[in-house]
Amino acid sequence: MADNINIYFLGTSASTPTKSRNLTSLLINYRGSNYLFDASENVQQQILKTSQSIQKIKSIFITHFHGDHYYGILGLLSSMSLLKREDELNIYVPFGYKNFLENFLKAGGINLSFKINILQIKSNQKIKIDNGVITSVKLDHTVPSYGYCFKVNNKIGKFNKQKAIKLKIPEGPLFSKLQEGKSIKVDGKVIKPSQVMDLSFKKQGKKILYFTDTAVLKKHPKFIESPDVLVHECTFLDEEKEKAKLKKHSSFSEVVSFSKKIKAKELYLVHVSSRYKDLEANLKNKKNISLPEDLFSLEIKDY
Numbered sequence: 230m231a232d233n234i235n236i237y238f239l240g241t242s243a244s245t246p247t248k249s250r251n252l253t254s255l256l257i258n259y260r261g262s263n264y265l266f267d268a269s270e271n272v273q274q275q276i277l278k279t280s281q282s283i284q285k286i287k288s289i290f291i292t293h294f295h296g297d298h299y300y301g302i303l304g305l306l307s308s309m310s311l312l313k314r315e316d317e318l319n320i321y322v323p324f325g326y327k328n329f330l331e332n333f334l335k336a337g338g339i340n341l342s343f344k345i346n347i348l349q350i351k352s353n354q355k356i357k358i359d360n361g362v363i364t365s366v367k368l369d370h371t372v373p374s375y376g377y378c379f380k381v382n383n384k385i386g387k388f389n390k391q392k393a394i395k396l397k398i399p400e401g402p403l404f405s406k407l408q409e410g411k412s413i414k415v416d417g418k419v420i421k422p423s424q425v426m427d428l429s430f431k432k433q434g435k436k437i438l439y440f441t442d443t444a445v446l447k448k449h450p451k452f453i454e455s456p457d458v459l460v461h462e463c464t465f466l467d468e469e470k471e472k473a474k475l476k477k478h479s480s481f482s483e484v485v486s487f488s489k490k491i492k493a494k495e496l497y498l499v500h501v502s503s504r505y506k507d508l509e510a511n512l513k514n515k516k517n518i519s520l521p522e523d524l525f526s527l528e529i530k531d532y
């Protein structure tokens with residue numbers, strides 16, 4: 230049975246909030262866990278307005294250390310602690326920023342009720358999650374910045390439990406291995422996945438990209454192609470293309486071309502500059518491109 234992936238656009242503004250837009254961050258809920266991408270100012274109150282809980286956040290992924298993407302982490306961790314969180318929390322940061330974040334938290338003077346693991350990431354690093362993987366993608370910004378590719382594992386076929394039991398395979402981890410497409414050994418005998426799987430039931434798991442802040446990538450890794458959902462920054466309109474280049478941000482038509490280049494099914498623009506109120510005009514008659522408002526949410530099936 231398919232599970233839901235729920236995506237919440239917690240904030241969509243760049244640099245400073247506006248009356249209607251908070252700073253950019255995104256929450257993905259899948260199989261009972263929350264994955265938070267960026268922890269901007271006011272992030273905890275935005276999560277409170279969704280049906281999700283801050284205590285179910287398993288991992289936080291900070292794209293980069295510009296204030297609009299991490300100032301909210303202190304308050305968020307503090308609330309988790311006041312609510313007596315016990316579960317460990319992983320915080321992923323660009324390589325070289327572990328001390329920076331540690332000092333920031335220390336200066337905030339919070340005593341946490343739970344353990345945090347600050348993990349430094351590099352390019353194309355894979356982080357395993359329940360039935361999927363989140364991979365970091367090096368972006369092109371004025372400071373080290375990473376986008377993330379959230380991918381549900383592909384299904385190689387349909388598992389036939391009856392066949393597995395007949396072959397005297399003990400229920401448990403060996404079942405999972407076969408479902409992942411790996412051969413196993415039982416009593417010295419090799420059993421191939423094709424012996425217990427109906428391989429005509431192949432299914433692609435969904436793919437979601439969160440890319441901010443960045444100039445559009447000129448080169449990209451193959452694994453990011455054909456995403457079901459591309460969430461991309463669009464700080465500037467085309468009139469300020471030069472400024473976008475200088476500040477390593479993206480302008481509207483560049484993002485649209487990039488989205489086509491990587492064959493994204495749906496494009497969602499975030500990190501929009503507070504000075505631009507007429508981006509919507511650019512979206513008229515454009516298919517599969519949206520400018521979501523804060524707290525817009527999306528529910529898709531994982532397969």
Ligand SMILES: [Zn+2]
Binds near residue numbers: 295298500
């Ligand atoms: Zn930013």
Ligand SMILES: [Zn+2]
Binds near residue numbers: 293295370442
């Ligand atoms: Zn930035």
